Amino acid sequence: MLVQADSLPDGSEVDCDLCIIGAGAAGITIAHSLRDSGIKIVLLDSGLESLDARAQDLYSGSNIGLDYWPLDSVRLRMFGGSTNHWEGSCNDFDEIDFVDRPWVKHGGWPLTKTELVPFYKRAVNYVQLGPYDFSLRSWSKRLKITLPDWFGDQLIGNVTQHSPPTRFAEVYGPSLRAAANVRVVLGATALRFEMNESRTLGERIEVARFDKPPMYVRARRFVLATGGIENARFLLLNNLGNASGAVGRYFMEHPYFRPMLLAPSPTFLRFIKEWQKSLDRGVRVSPSIQFARTTLWQHQFQNCRIAFEPTDRFTASAGIESFHDIGAGEVNSTDELLYHIGNLLLDVDMVAEATSRQEFGSGFLTKATEFSGFTIGCMTEQLPNPDSRVLLSNSKDRFGQRRVAVDLRLTDEDRLGAGRFVKAMSETFGRVGIGRVRVLVPERFEHWPPRIISYGSHHMGTTRMSNNPKTGVVDTNLRLHQADNIFVAGSSVFPTGSHVPPTLTIVALALRLSDHLKATAP
């Protein structure tokens, strides 16, 4: 069943076994996997089936740290949540992401990857991917693409699988509506937890409606699934779960930057062209390269993955981005590497030269768009930092609740690691035969122009998982340390953020939580 909160009678109190607050990827996954389980579920969402300005305004907040996206454009508050504008890239986390690495302060998960694998294998179906396999080697074999001999101790190849992308409300809404034990209530903004006297048990939630007085949901258990920023906001507003002081802290994103240009070797061009043919045939898998675990451990880098974006001479010379298909121009001999590099050096100030010669005719454009190599994009792990955080501002929303403020910060280790990574990768590409790299940024990260860095719109870490209630917000079952019947789902529970999009891991953890809730149902 799906209802609008405003349609319920005034003073309604809805009773259930499990109240899930937030109908995004995590909340819908839990509700969907527990449908027909006999557990009576209410799934609340502040938004409606389509974007509503009143709901979306509740996401407005302020950025008080590093320059970041507006908080009401990087998230969608509606049925299906931010999956409604999700781009669809999926990876699982690497094993090293779960391990306590000596150079990563506040790192390590209280779970191993092995424990999460069974849930990753189910999660790939939820986001409509192929098999649970992110190995470049096995996908190359599957697609009959020749894998060069670049990979071994230093480099490994992975793939990103691309979801259609799955719009969770669209795909799972019908079965949720039809499920006898699930009631979806939209336009329902959870405001306040009412707790027992010792504040160890949640009893009911006060739920605001847009045009009517509040209603209430009473439940035996609750799951908070409102996203990496909003989960923290909700707990801060309710003064809940914060004995460790960790709520809102360790806010992590995925810094993304394009610091390098690649003049490819013939082998690389052949490899990329074979992959391009697969993509053209509709195979939704793309290759990426990263350092192997031994290299990360040896150099103490944070995790990072590399993607290759074809570029043209105009882009290469003027630093302006554009994309086009891999053009003609077969590279037939090794010395053509030097050809590409030499041409790019000749075109260092192409725009100024063309301006002075007034050559903005078709000849200039033809020359400008000649394929000239690849821009290397790097998505990197942000190290957990307690001073990078989500807080409450003094500004209030329509329901009188303090809005959120995000203070995103990078540490010196983030900056130094990125600089060292760029240097090491540029040398490694030459060493293994991928090509020659031009580094486009100064050696010192703090001198990098701001436009170089963007972010993945991934919000992680603000209600981190830990076995120790002094250092975390939730335990390994995602239960608040402070309250026996309140759980948290989503990327806010990640102790570290890896270097890949979080959606598949969000869904895997949600399935794990769902199994736990079913196994321990009163």
Added chain:
Amino acid sequence: MCGMSAAGALYCNLPGVAGLREDTDLSLARAFALSVVSNRVAARAIANAYLARVAPSEAAELLRSLMSRLREEAGAHKRDAARRLAGRLVGTDFRNTRLTIVDGWRLSNTEIALCVLAKLPK
């Protein structure tokens, strides 16, 4: 021998070259470079970028190093052998981090030396 180009003049005055069998070694190295580098326009661009940024003594050392390695290889100027040899030398450079940065490009010392040699007039 050196012609009147700036690069030629540079080459004539490279310190540290004295004492080697200059004519033979230089001819061999140049022949080697021309066997490997087919696009002299591009090579010139790289060489110019490099020479504009380094002291002559550093450039000389780069060339001496390559010439020294070539002296040990018979038939290095023959095209196919030269290309294979160049590949080996470049690979060794990267493994031993014998690299030079030219306008942001990470290139092996062998590649830079080849470009400088290919730039020289006959």
